[in-house]
Amino acid sequence: MRQKVGIAIALSKKAKALLLDEPTSGLDPKAANEFSNILIELAQQKTAILMATHDIFRAKEIAHQIGILNAGNLVSQVEAASLTALELEELYLQTV
Known part of the structure; x- marks a missing residue:
């Protein structure tokens, strides 16, 4: 609930x-999907969004750029459109 209130503010x-x-931690699948749609709409309106997540499939769906961190260091950065979800998963598994 705290996540939802923060986003509403x-x-x-x-x-x-x-x-x-x-941001989708603790949300049910319907709420997570609605939240993703809100983020996509905000990005289209030129809102800058920096999101830390382990949900690489949702990141692929929302992001323009994806960075992968390992031990606090940026070890890979790619354009989301340049990879399929499975390729992104493989890149993630290789780098962490």
Whole structure:
């Protein structure tokens, strides 16, 4: 519930940037899907979104750029459109 309230506050203030840490954690599949659609809409409206997540498939669905961290270091950065979800999963598994 805290995640939803935080997002609602950011939306009501028309934030220019969102910093999200595992934003779909604890959400049921329907709410996670709705949240993803909101993020896509915000990105189209030029809101900057930086999201840390272990959900690489949702990241692929939402992101323009994907970075993979290992021990706090950026070890890979790719354009989301340049990889399939399975290729992204393989890259993730290779780098961590």
